[in-house]
Amino acid sequence: MADVRPFPALHYDLNAVGSLDAVAAPPYDVIDAEARAALLGRSPFNVVEIDLPESTGGDPYEHAAGTLEEWILSGILKQDREPSIWALTQQYTGPDGTTRIRNAILARVRVEDYGPGRIRPHERTQPGPKQDRLDLTRATRYNLSPIFSLSTRDAWPQVAPVTEGEPWGDFLDSEGTLNRIWRITDREIHRAVSGELDQAELLIADGHHRYETARTYRDEVGGEGAHCYTLMALTALGDPGMTVFPTHRLLSGLSEPDLVDRFHRGIEESFETVSEGHDPASLDGPGCFGLIDSDGSARLLRLRDREVLGELLAGRSRAYRDLDAAILEKVVFDRILGMTEADVEAKRGLAYAKSIEAAREAVSSGEAQVAFILKATPIEQVRAVAAAGETMPPKSTYFFPKLPTGIAFNPLS
Numbered sequence: 001m002a003d004v005r006p007f008p009a010l011h012y013d014l015n016a017v018g019s020l021d022a023v024a025a026p027p028y029d030v031i032d033a034e035a036r037a038a039l040l041g042r043s044p045f046n047v048v049e050i051d052l053p054e055s056t057g058g059d060p061y062e063h064a065a066g067t068l069e070e071w072i073l074s075g076i077l078k079q080d081r082e083p084s085i086w087a088l089t090q091q092y093t094g095p096d097g098t099t100r101i102r103n104a105i106l107a108r109v110r111v112e113d114y115g116p117g118r119i120r121p122h123e124r125t126q127p128g129p130k131q132d133r134l135d136l137t138r139a140t141r142y143n144l145s146p147i148f149s150l151s152t153r154d155a156w157p158q159v160a161p162v163t164e165g166e167p168w169g170d171f172l173d174s175e176g177t178l179n180r181i182w183r184i185t186d187r188e189i190h191r192a193v194s195g196e197l198d199q200a201e202l203l204i205a206d207g208h209h210r211y212e213t214a215r216t217y218r219d220e221v222g223g224e225g226a227h228c229y230t231l232m233a234l235t236a237l238g239d240p241g242m243t244v245f246p247t248h249r250l251l252s253g254l255s256e257p258d259l260v261d262r263f264h265r266g267i268e269e270s271f272e273t274v275s276e277g278h279d280p281a282s283l284d285g286p287g288c289f290g291l292i293d294s295d296g297s298a299r300l301l302r303l304r305d306r307e308v309l310g311e312l313l314a315g316r317s318r319a320y321r322d323l324d325a326a327i328l329e330k331v332v333f334d335r336i337l338g339m340t341e342a343d344v345e346a347k348r349g350l351a352y353a354k355s356i357e358a359a360r361e362a363v364s365s366g367e368a369q370v371a372f373i374l375k376a377t378p379i380e381q382v383r384a385v386a387a388a389g390e391t392m393p394p395k396s397t398y399f400f401p402k403l404p405t406g407i408a409f410n411p412l413s
Contacts (some may be wrong), residue, residue, distance in 0.1 A: 001108060001118070001198050001199055001200070002110075002118070002119075002151070002197045002198060002199075002200045002201070002202050003109065003110035003194075003198070004084070004107050004108070004109050004155075004193060004197045004198070004200075004230075004232075004381065005107060005108045005109075005110075005190075005194060005229065005311075006082050006083035006084050006085045006107060006108065006184075006185075006187075006190045007083055007084070007085075007107065007108035007229070007231070007307045007410050007411070008079065008080045008081060008082065008408040008411060009079075009080050009084055009086070009183075009408040009410065010072070010077055010078070010079045010080070010142060010408070010410075010411060011077065011078060011080070011146065011183075011408045012045075012076065012077060012406065013075055013076060013077065013078045013408065014168075014169055016075055016076050017043060017045050018043075019169070019171060019314065020043070020169045020170065020171040020179075020181070020406065020407070021172070022042045022043035022045070022046065022122070023042075023043055023045050023046050023047055023406050024046075024047065024171055024173070024179070024217070024404045024405065024406035024407070025039050025046060025047050025048045025051070025052075025404065025405050025406055026173070026174070026404065026405065027145055027206070027207075027268055027402055027403065027405055028048070028052040028145065028405065029049050029129065029209075030053055030402060034047050034140060036054075039134060042369070045071065045076050046407070047144065047405050047406035049064075049067055050064040050067050050068050050071075050140065050144060050202050050255045050378065051064075051136075051144045051145055051405055051406075053067070053136070058185065059355050060131075060137050060259070060374070061135045061139035061140075062139060064136060064139055064140055065139040065140050068140050068142070070356060077409075079411070082185055083185070083190065084184055084185045084408075085105055085106060085107045085159070085184050085189070085190060085193060085288075086105070086106035086107075086168075086182065086183055086184065086185050086407060086408055087103070087104075087106075087159045087160075087162060087163050087181070087182040087184060088102055088103070088104045088105070088179065088180070088181050088182075088233060088403075089102070089103055089104075089107060089147075089163060089179075090102045090103075090104070090177050090178070090241070090401050091177065091178040091180075091359055092175070092176065092177040092178075092241075092400065092401045093176060094243055094245065094400055095245050095272035095354065095355055095400065096243075100240070100241040100243065101240075101241045102147075102162075102235060102239060102242060102243075102401070103156045103235060103236075103239055103241065104233040104234060104235045104243030105155055105156065105159060105193060105233070105234045105235075106231065106232070106233050106234075106407065106408055107193065107231075107232060107234065108226075108229040108230070108231060108232075108410055109149070109229060109230060109232045110228060110229050111211075111215055111218045111228055111229060111230050112213045113243050114389075116201070116225050116387070117201050118201065118202070119149070119201075119203075119204065119211070119263060120201065120202070120203050120204065120386035120387065121204050121208050121386065121391055122203060122205075122382050122385060122386045122391060122392050122396075122397070123204075123391055123392050123393075123394065123396065123397070124208075124345070124391045124392070124393070124394060125209050125212055126209070127210045127347060129209040130209050130212055130213050130216070132230060133209055133213040134213045134216055134217060136216070137213055137214075137217050137412070140410060141411065141412045142404065142409045142410060142411055143179050143209065143210075143214070143230055143231035143275050143325075143409060143410040143412065144409050145207075145231070145403075145405035145408070146231045146232055146233040146403055146405075146407075147204060147206070147207030147210050147211050147214075147230060147231065147232045147233070148204070148205045148206040148207055148232075148233050148235070148399065148403050149202045149203060149205060149207075149232045149233070149234055149235070150202065150203040150204075150205050150234075150235055150236070150237050150238065150379070150383075151197060151200045151201075151202055151203075151234050151235065151236050152198055152200050152201045152202075152203075152237060153197055153199060153200040154238060154239070155192070155193045155196040155197050155234070155236070155238065156236060156239070156356060158189055158192040158193045158196060159182075159184060159189060159193065159358050160187075162182050162184050162189070163180075163182055164256065165182070166181050167181055168179040168181050168182055168183040169181045169407075170360050171404075173401070174405060175401055177401040179230055179395065179404055180264065182345065182409055183408075194199060194273065197234065200253065201381055202232075202234070203237075203382070205235075205397070205399045206399055206402070206403070210230070211406055212232065214230035215341075217412070219281075221322075224366055225345075225413070226410075226411055226412050226413055227412045227413065228261075229410070229412075230410065231409070232412035233323075233403050237379060237383070239273070242379065243399075243400060244376050244377055244378070244379055244382070244397050244398065244399060245354070245376050245398040245399075245400050246373075246374040246375055246376045246377070246398060247352050247353070247354060247374065247395040247396075247397075247398045248326065248353045248354070248355075248358075248359040248372060248373050249350065249351075249352065249353075249365075249371065249372040249374070250350070250351040250353055250359060250362050250367070250368035250370070250371050251337075251349060251350060251368055251369055251370040251371070251372070252349050252350075252351065252368045252369055253348075253349035253369075253371070254349075254369040256372060257403075259337070260369075262336065262337075263336060263337060265337030266332070266335070266337075267291070267301070267332070267336070269304075270303065270304060270305075270331050270332075270335075270336070271287075271301035271302060271303055271304060272300065272301070272302050272304050273299050273300070273301060274299075274300040274302050275299065275300050276297075276298065276300070277290065277298055277299065277300050278290035278291070278292050278298035278299075278300070278356060278360070279300075279356060279373060280300055280301075280373060280374070280375050281375055282300075283300060283302060285302075285374075286303070286306070286322040286323070286324055287302060287303030287306060287309075287324065287327045287331075287366050288300065288301065288302045288303070288324070288375070289301045289328065289372050289373060289374060290325065290356075290368065290371075290373030290374075291362070291370065291371070291372060291373070291374070292360055292363050292371040292373065293369075293370060294363060294369045294370065296363075296364065298360075301319045302339070303327060303331065308331075309321045309327065309330075311332075312330045312331065312335065313330060315328065316390065317384070317385065317388035317390060319381055319384035319385045319387075319388055319390075320385050320388065320390050320392075322381065323372050323377065323381065323392060323393070323396060324375060325374065325377070325378070325383065325393045325395070326393055326396075326398040328372055328374070328394070329341075329344060332372070333350075333405070344393065344394065351367075351368065352395050353371065354398060356373055358403040359371035359373060376398075377392075377396055378398050382396075382397060
C-alpha cells in the first residue's frame with residue numbers, strides 16, 4: 001500500500017522572486033553547464049543554485065545548505081506551517097506533434113523497500129549519482145525535486161475541482177510546456193487523496209537514484225519521522241496525458257576496418273532487412289529497429305531468430321526478453337561489438353537521441369557512425385518488467401515532459 005500524505009512545504013515567495021519562470025528548472029540530471037548558467041541568468045535565486053550546487057574551492061553541498069538557509073532567512077523561501085498537497089497540470093506538445101495535458105499530485109510518500117503492492121523500480125541505477133544526491137540530502141535535509149511515479153489508482157478526481165480556480169503559480173518552460181500549480185490545504189481533500197491511494201502500487205518513472213537515496217537516508221537516520229517520507233509527483237497510469245516516447249541509440253568509435261566489417265557482418269547475420277526507411281513504428285513485434293548508416297542509407301531491420309533470445313537472455317522474464325532496448329543491447333552491443341554492461345552504463349561509444357531528426361543529424365555530421373531507431377516501450381510492458389522484479393537497460397523509456405524542480409520542497413526534519 002502507498003502511504004501518501006500532505007506536507008508542510010517550503011516554497012518560493014512569489015512576491016519576492018516575481019514568478020516561477022525565473023526560479024524553476026528541469027531535473028538536475030538533464031542540465032549541463034551551459035543550461036545551468038542560463039537558468040542562473042534568469043535569477044540568482046534559481047533552484048539550480050541549491051539542487052545542482054557548485055562552489056569554487058569549497059564543498060558544493062555545504063554551499064547548497066548555506067544558500068538554502070540564507071534564502072529562508074531573507075524571505076525568498078517560505079516554510080508553511082499547515083500541510084498541503086499540490087496539483088500540477090502540464091500542457092505540452094510531444095515529439096509526435098500531439099498536444100496533451102498530464103496531471104500529477106505532489107505529496108509526501110512513505111519510503112518503502114521495493115516489492116509487490118508497494119513501490120517498484122524499472123531502471124538500473126549507478127553509485128555516482130546516488131552518492132551525489134545523498135550528500136545533498138544530508139546537507140540540506142530537504143527533498144528538493146519530486147520523484148515521478150505512476151500509480152495504479154487515480155486520485156486526480158479528488159483534486160480536479162480545485163484546478164477550476166486560479167492557480168497558485170504557472171510558467172512556460174524551455175520545452176514549451178505550460179505548468180500550472182495549485183496549493184491545496186483542504187484537509188478533506190487530503191484525506192480523500194490518501195484514501196484513494198492507500199491501496200495503490202507505485203511505479204517509479206523518473207528519479208530512481210533519488211528514491212534509493214531516500215531509502216539510504218531513512219536507514220541512516222533511523223527511527224520514525226519526516227525522514228521516512230520522500231517527495232513524489234503521482235500520476236495515474238491511465239491519465240489521458242500519460243505518454244512514453246523512445247530514446248534512440250547512437251554508436252561512435254566504429255572507425256577500425258575490422259570492427260566495421262564485424263559490425264556489418266553481424267547485422268546481416270542477426271537481422272533481415274524488411275524495407276528502406278528509418279521509422280520502425282510500422283513493424284509489429286519485438287526486435288525491430290531502424291538503422292541509419294554512415295553512408296546516409298536507412299533501412300528497417302527485424303531480428304531473424306527470436307529463439308536466440310532464450311539463450312542470450314536466459315533467466316529473464318518474457319516481458320524483458322521482448323524489450324527492444326534489451327534485445328539491441330544483447331544482440332548488437334554485446335554479441336556483435338563486445339560491449340559490456342559497464343560500457344553501456346558509462347556510455348563508452350554510445351550516446352542517445354530523443355528524435356529521429358537528431359539521430360540522423362548526428363550520423364550525417366560524423367558525431368556518430370550509426371544510429372538505431374527504436375519504438376516506444378508501451379507503459380504496460382514497463383509495468384510487466386517491474387512486476388517481474390527486473391530493471392530495464394538505461395534510457396529504455398522517455399517520459400515527456402520532464403517534471404519541473406522548484407515548485408515545493410519537502411522537509412526531512
